Amino acid sequence: MPEESVGEVAELYLGNVLYAIERCALSLDDEEKPLDAAFYRGIGRKLADAHGRTKPRSPAPRSPDRP
Numbered sequence: 599m600p601e602e603s604v605g606e607v608a609e610l611y612l613g614n615v616l617y618a619i620e621r622c623a624l625s626l627d628d629e630e631k632p633l634d635a636a637f638y639r640g641i642g643r644k645l646a647d648a649h650g651r652t653k654p655r656s657p658a659p660r661s662p663d664r665p
Contacts, residue, residue, distance in 0.1 A: 612649055616642050 608615065619642040626635035 608645075609649070609652075612645065616646060619645075 602610075619638050623635040623638045623642070626632075626638065
């Protein structure tokens with residue numbers, strides 16, 4: 599069985615990673631460190647955006663008039 603790559607593990611646990619990053623950002627907000635919180639939210643946004651670009655697009659819905 600081949601070892602999983604970092605990307606495969608990150609993909610598998612992406613929701614958990616994004617949750618942890620947001621919890622970190624919330625904690626930084628509570629510590630009145632908005633720039634640090636924004637930095638981590640930026641990382642989360644980049645990960646979420648990159649994940650969205652890797653998802654295959656679903657085909658366009660067909661019109662009832664067209665087969």
